Amino acid sequence: MRHTSAQTPSVVDRVLAVLGAFTPERPALTLSDLSRRAGLPLSTTHRIVGELARRGALERQEDGRYRVGLWLWEVASLSPRGMGLREAAMPFLEDLYEATHENVQLAVLDAPEVVYVERISGRNAVSVVSRVGGRLAAHATGVGLVLLAHAPAEVQEQVLAGPLKAYTPKTICAPEELRRVLADVRRDGFVISDRQVEMVSLSVAAPVYGPDDDVVAAISIVVPARGADPRTLVPAVRAAARGISRTLGAPRALRQPVF
Incomplete structure (x- = not known):
């Protein structure tokens, strides 16, 4: 440049x-x-x-x-949002992958984008455009919606001010709609992002909390859009996110029972 x-x-x-x-x-x-x-x-x-x-x-x-x-x-491995987070998350990401054999991802926010810290992908899993070290617009991804929902208000307003890139006809590009979705994520504790980046896939994502009980990352599972019932994946994704949060010492995760 x-x-x-x-x-x-x-x-x-x-x-x-x-x-x-x-x-x-x-x-x-x-x-x-x-x-x-x-x-x-x-x-x-x-x-x-x-x-x-x-x-x-x-x-x-x-x-x-x-x-x-x-x-x-x-x-780069010295970044606290990089390798340390990845090491804490890997056992839970691997368990989630073994249970589903679908794409499993870990990301952090660098608004207005997310950066993918780790991804596990199977040979027969649906293709995804994300890669380790790669970036995508936060408003269009499951992990991004989770991270934005828990970001400071000024960060949210910066993203809502746009522009909001459209990857597919399903991408959320209207600020008011995005604002409603972020409120739903905070209420529900997860999000289903349906065909926002590619028309062949959807993702289920949940937040990962750090030792100060703030959201430091998000994980997701990406599955084929056709024939998928994403709500059946929500408990597994939330359990994996809770396990990572517990490993990182998040008080809210330590207070929750282990299932």
Whole structure:
């Protein structure tokens, strides 16, 4: 992304511009690609890429293109909303997957989007567009609706102010309808998101609470829309979310009986 500000970008801005040039669709880039996509002179890009490669933040392939390096993965693993959450959640996600053999997901909010921290998917499960580390608009996903419902009011208003992207004809794009759905989620403790991202699938999602009894994540199961009775999945999804919350030390989960 080319810099348009009148202010000269700082060194940090330039480094982040280089790292931000990589996308899931373009995980490997040449030096010229990086220069163009970061909006930086080739000489500047060459210097930054060289330093990043020496630190292991980037890796140079045999064909001369660069990829994100393992050092960045090590740094990312220190995020409290990343690996620690994932480790607490994995046994419950695995149990939920073994019981259903459908897609099971764990996500956190970075409004107006959700970031997927983990996903377990079976060979015969319905296809989904989410991926670990990927993002989708919060208002269109089950996990996103759960997270928005429990987000601070100012965050909710920011998302409600739009724009609200339509993935399918079923995507909730009217602010007042979205506001009603968020109120329902807070009342019910779960949500069924029906064909909002893809017409072939729906999801059932529930909140995960942290040690301060605030919602820190959400889990969901994604199943084929045709022939599914999503309400039969609600108890299993809520039980898994409660188990993760209990592992994280959420007081409300510790007070609830174990079934």
